[in-house]
Amino acid sequence: MGVILFGLVLLSLAIWLGLLYFWxxxxxLDQQLEVTETPLKSLPVVCAVVPARNEAELLPISLRSLLLQDYPGSLDVFLVDDRSTDRTANFAEGVAHAVGKPQQLHIILGESLPPGWSGKLWAVEQGIKNASKLTPDYFFLTDADIEHDVSNLYRLVAKAEQENLDLVSVMVRLRCESFWEKLLIPAFVFFFQKLYPFRWVNNPNHPIAAAAGGSILIRKQALERIGGIQAIRQALIDDCALAKAVKKSGEAEIFSFPASPFGFGSLDSTGTAKTPTSSPRLPISVSSPTGRIWLGLSTLTRSLRPYNSLTTIWDMIARTAYTQLNYSPLLLLGTLVGMSLIYLVPPVGLLLGVVWGNWAITFTGLLAWLLMTLAYYPTIRFYKCSFWLAFSLPAIAFLYTLMTVDSALRHWQGRGGNWKGRVYPNPNNL
Structure with missing residues (x-):
């Protein structure tokens, strides 16, 4: 038993070394929007699209921050009232008049949700359709619960223009005030960055793509190139689906040339290896100027959405966790094994090593736990939480694992994807 546990702890340590150095x-946290600010040489036309379903409580702050952006170019805001029952549209009009910007706000009364669409994306589609009449250069897709720093849009546009990006997105600063928020919200950001390393997302030659739905600036031509919002109309994790579509649209063309006599095969358009033929060919890629995306963090723009209890955070994760696994039981099993090996084995090894008097297991488990804590600490510091919370990552990971299992259970029971009164089925079954 001791040999098996030592092997597991040693494997966990090796994984953490690999994650820290090679992932x-x-x-x-070096990918941040506010790190640099570049003067704009031109002033592109921007149309903001805000899907809003029962957001009257937050609009006096979020919509006000959007209408008062210091962006010197043309900015119009299209708020789509997604069949709200709390007078969202009336509150929005009141906010626009209060800040003296009624001419900049366009309220769209949402139509009934058609089959095959998620509610948010259908609202965004309607907003974009109306905003397109102004022939904007960019669409600014943002949520109704985001309080924007006054220069947020300016920085997004400057980033896109300076680096010729098709999509620029920031993960806004999530609310982190209650006990459960401090315990679980920084870990949400940490796990997201581990799943989608921002440096790889921002590398045009790397296939990983991601975005954060609260604040996305997308070039109009890029949206048209992927077939519009309709191309991802069923996506529940819509931000990452949009980023993936944009980045994939700029993939380099693959040209084949005769290979050396070492017998290498060739790759098809998806990167899958083909069986070598009698005349093997090697792929050579040519970089493309389109499809470039960027994702980073924001220290100033923040989410207003409160998560004051374990239940609210649990529901947020369980809503899409199984979707992230593509509704695959095998991926779910792999996730359970992986989470246990990476996060739970080190503290278990440490404790059992002490009990058994096996110092090899104890030391290895402690070292793996310390590496885990070291990796998590920058996120804890970013959210200004107690240093000691960095050591709690194993317990946090255990909770997230339970949430993922619950997400699968909800899906199998027909309750998956529940958001604001709507339940969305597995799109693979449609």
Whole structure:
């Protein structure tokens, strides 16, 4: 038993060494929008699209921050009232008049949700359709619960223009005030960055793509190139689906040339290896100027959405966790094994090593736990939480694992994807 446990702890340690050194430096928080600010040489036309379903309580803050952006170019806001029952549209009009910007706000009364669409994306589609009449250069897709820093849009546009990006997105600063928020919200950001290392997302030659739905600036031509919002109309994790579509649209063309006599095969358009033929060919890629995306963190723009209890955070994760696994039981099993090996084995090894008096297991488990804590600490510091919370990652990971299992159970019971009174089925079954 001791030999098996030592092997597991040693494997966990090796995984953490690999993650820290070879997994896109995901733990570093160096991809931030506010790090640099570049003067704009031109002023592109921007149309903001805000899907809003029963958001009257937050609009006096979120919509006000959007209408008062210091962006010197043309900015119009299209708020789509997604069949709200709390007078969202009336509150929005009141906010626009209160800040003296009624001419900049366009309220769209949402139509009934058609089959095959998620509610949010259907609202975004309607907003974009109306905003397109103004022939904007960019669409600014943002949520109704985001309080924007006054220069957020300016920085997004400057980033896109300076680096010729098709999509720029920031993960806004999530609310982290209650006990459960401090315990679980920084870990949400940490796990997201581990799943989608921002450096790899921002590398045009790397296939990983992601975005954060609260604040996305997308070039109009890029949206048209992927077939519009309709191309991802069923996506529940819509931000990452949009980023993936944009980045994939700019993939380099693959040209084949005769290979050396070493017998290498060739790759098809998806990167899958083909069986070598009598005349093997090697792929050579040519970089493309389109499809470039960027994702980073924001220290100033923040989410207003409160998560004051374990239940609210649990529901947020369980809503899409199984979707992230593509509704695959095998991926679910792999996730359970992986989470246990990476996060739970080190503290278990440490404790059992002490009990058994096996110092090899104890030391290895402690070292793996310390590496885990070291990786998590920058996120804890970013959210200004207690240093000691960095050591709680194993317990946090255990809770997230339970949430993922619950997400699968909800899906199998027909309750998956529940958001604001709507339950969305597995799109693979449609």
């Amino acid at each position: 896109g430096q995901f733990w570093r």
